[in-house]
Each structure stands twice: as structure tokens, then as C-alpha cells.
Amino acid sequence: MQYAVIRIDTVAMVDHFQDSESAVIEAAKAQAMHAKKYLVYLDHAMDLPFPTSEWFRFGVSPIAATLPLEDLDRGITPDMSIPIFPNEKHPSGRTPIRTLTPFPFHNCYHWADSQLTVRVRRNPKKYDDSGAVKVSTKEHIRMTRILGEDGHRIDDFLDAKEAADLATQRASRAYSPSSQDSRLSATSDDAEIDCAGVNGTQSPNEDDDDDSFTESAESADSVEGILRMDILNLLHHDDDEEESLPLVDLWFDLDQHLSEGDIPSPHDLYKEWDAVAKIVRDARSRHPEVPFPRRNGTLGMDFEDNTSAGENEVGDEFEDAVEFEEDREVYTYGVEEDDEDDKDEMRNTEDEDGDEIEEPLSSRAARSLSIPVPIPTSTKFFNRPTSSTDWDDVLLQQLLLVPARPNCPSSAHAAAPKFSRAYGSSSWKYMPTSAA
Structure with missing residues (x-):
């Protein structure tokens, strides 16, 4: 306003x-x-x-x-x-x-x-x-x-104005040379419809089906309209x-x-x-083959767009996000703890016979979600997550607290400390800015 x-x-x-x-x-x-x-x-x-x-x-x-x-x-x-x-x-x-x-x-x-x-x-x-x-x-x-x-x-x-124009068009058609033939044709069509009804060629439930189809179509249009608001x-x-x-x-x-x-x-x-x-x-x-301009890019984020990768590929930036580096501290419920259990859990990819177990695609996809996300610390609204259930709250805060106007700088979170949680683990990995 x-x-x-x-x-x-x-x-x-x-x-x-x-x-x-x-x-x-x-x-x-x-x-x-x-x-x-x-x-x-x-x-x-x-x-x-x-x-x-x-x-x-x-x-x-x-x-x-x-x-x-x-x-x-x-x-x-x-x-x-x-x-x-x-x-x-x-x-x-x-x-x-x-x-x-x-x-x-x-x-x-x-x-x-x-x-x-x-x-x-x-x-x-x-x-x-x-x-x-x-x-x-x-x-x-x-x-x-x-x-x-x-x-x-x-x-x-x-x-x-539209109603007046329609009335004028109808009046002009009523006095046209072909108007009588049109009325005779309409009368014949009405008679055929009446006969069809008497002979039972029209199902009693057809009207109900038409109404149901219309309601379904309107409902689909409404849902599509809401989605297109985006x-x-x-x-x-x-x-x-x-x-x-x-x-x-x-x-x-x-x-x-x-x-x-x-x-x-x-x-x-x-x-x-x-x-x-x-x-x-x-x-x-x-040039219909030219891709449409994308509304959302990767501006201000620390990872590149990986939407073009094959479904069986995981980008290097995703692999880096789950590496266990010695210089990364671990936080669980706000207390620094040893992450050896988490390492063992993540590296346990062999069955009892020693055969290697291939990680399911769904797990790899879920693991790719552990990308480090910048969390600004210059405002009181953002605190370091203290449990595995706080991550959703952090993302929700980031969503709701962005100013409601187009003033999002590309480097707003560039120097912010970053946290990531490995898939299947409750431990938070702190990534120093220099390591990002």
C-alpha cells in the first residue's frame, strides 16, 4: 500500500x-x-x-x-x-x-x-x-x-449493453427470410426429443450424471485455480x-x-x-522449444540447482553435505556430544554375510535433503535448533518472517553459520562459514 x-x-x-x-x-x-x-x-x-x-x-x-x-x-x-x-x-x-x-x-x-x-x-x-x-x-x-x-x-x-445487443440480434433474426424455416426445424427437433423420452432412449439418470460431471469439473477448475495462484x-x-x-x-x-x-x-x-x-x-x-524463464533460482543459497540431474544421481554438493569431517562440531539437544554412534549407523551398509547392501533410492533422496541451510543469527527470532524436531520450526520461521516486500538481498545469508543434520540422525553438524 x-x-x-x-x-x-x-x-x-x-x-x-x-x-x-x-x-x-x-x-x-x-x-x-x-x-x-x-x-x-x-x-x-x-x-x-x-x-x-x-x-x-x-x-x-x-x-x-x-x-x-x-x-x-x-x-x-x-x-x-x-x-x-x-x-x-x-x-x-x-x-x-x-x-x-x-x-x-x-x-x-x-x-x-x-x-x-x-x-x-x-x-x-x-x-x-x-x-x-x-x-x-x-x-x-x-x-x-x-x-x-x-x-x-x-x-x-x-x-x-450486451443484453441490448442480443435483443437487437434476435429481433433481426426474427424477421429474416430464413426465420420460418428455423422455427420449423426447431419444432421438429423438439418433437424428436419428446419421442426419445417416451421410447425410453434417454436414461433417467443421465441428468444426474451430467450434474455430477459438471460439479466435478467445477471442483477441478477451482483446485486448479487455487494452485495457479501459487x-x-x-x-x-x-x-x-x-x-x-x-x-x-x-x-x-x-x-x-x-x-x-x-x-x-x-x-x-x-x-x-x-x-x-x-x-x-x-x-x-x-521458438517453442526455448525453456520458459524460471521464477525461482538459487540466488543467495550455497548450493547449485540440481534439477537437471538424473533421478539416480546425487550431486557433489549433496554428498559434501553429509561428509563426516573432523572439524565439524556436533550438537544434540544443545550439548556437544560424540558422533561416533552416528558414524557407525551411517556406515553400516553390510549384511550379516558381509555382502554390501545397496542404499535404496528413497534413502539417497532423503539424505540429499540434509543440505546445509543458512540460519541467520543476527535476529532474536532465529535460534540454533536444539532437537531433531526443531528443524521444521526453523524452516517455518524462515518462511514466515521474511519481510512482505521485494527486498531479499542475494547475500543476506552469505556469512551466516550453517547447520545440517545427517539423514537418520538426531545430531546437528555445525559448518563454519569458511568451510561452506
């Missing part, structure tokens, strides 16, 4: 096509020459800001320096807007939105029915919103209610929906990037987005 300046990075949006076609990059560079900076309102975050995220989706509302123009086709009128204080001009005298800190411009408005989703690129130097112009929760709710009412007015207008930012969808979303750089110091006289119209932002999205879609149609 704060204001920011964004600019679309056209070249970065097509960077994954650079090995396939240089013309795509050239077209993106040409488009980038016309890129503008836009004033927007960060309405809501759509992703949890994991340290490995390459970008973060945000729902934003472009801010305009004028009232919206009347649009007779969509039912939009100039009063469907809210001024931002110190601007107090409005056709119907609406109370302006007041920010927690002074808003630097005197001519800005929120427009109704003007939203889009952008991908805010991760900033390695961390986003600093301490000087951002923010809106209180109360003002945000008031703005959402007013603009929502305007949106309902637009929807009602479009529904009425609020945990973990999934990767192979489609062009995210690929075509604007990938933007973002700044919170508004007056350092825009002046009151050069705030672009939201229409300019939509046009620029359309032009960039066309470049991306055209490139995708020519």
Missing part, C-alpha cells in the same frame, strides 16, 4: 531467447529506447518473497495526472476516479486520498478499472522503502470501496502468462524519477506493455 515508480525492462523479458534468435534481442532493444517511467500504486503482493525468487508479482494501479476521459463504449466517466491529496479537484467533490507522508505531486488521480499485474525484479542491493509514500489501511479500504463501486457501475453498463511462489507454469507480464525495475523515491509535468498516462503503460508482450509472443511462436 505504497506508491512507486516502475520501468519495463524489455531486453530482460526476452533474454532467454538470445541464444535462439538475435533479432528478438534487437527488437527488444529498439522498444527499450521508448521505455518510460510510470507512477503506480502497489496494491497487493501476489507472491511470498523467498530469497531464491527472481521476481515478485504485484497487483498495481497506474496513477494518472488527469481525470479519465469519457468512454461511451465502456461506460467510463471522469468522476470514476479519486484525487490524491494535495490534489482536491474532482467533478463530484470526492474526498482525496491522504497519504501518511506528503505526496510530492499536486495533480494525481486513481482511476477506476485500471489495474495490472507486474513482475518486480529482485534487487540484489535490497529495496529500501523507508522513504516510500504510503497509505494507511483505513484509507486503502476506503479507496478500494469507492473504486469498487465505480467498477460495479461499469459492469452494469456493459451487461446492459502464493508460495514455488510452482513453475509452462505458459506465456507470466512470460508476457511486464518485468519492471522499481523505485520508491518518486520525485527523484518523475516530475509533476511528465507523469505518463496509464494508457501509455498499457500500450508499451502490449508492444513488449507482442515481441515475447512472436518469439515464443517461433
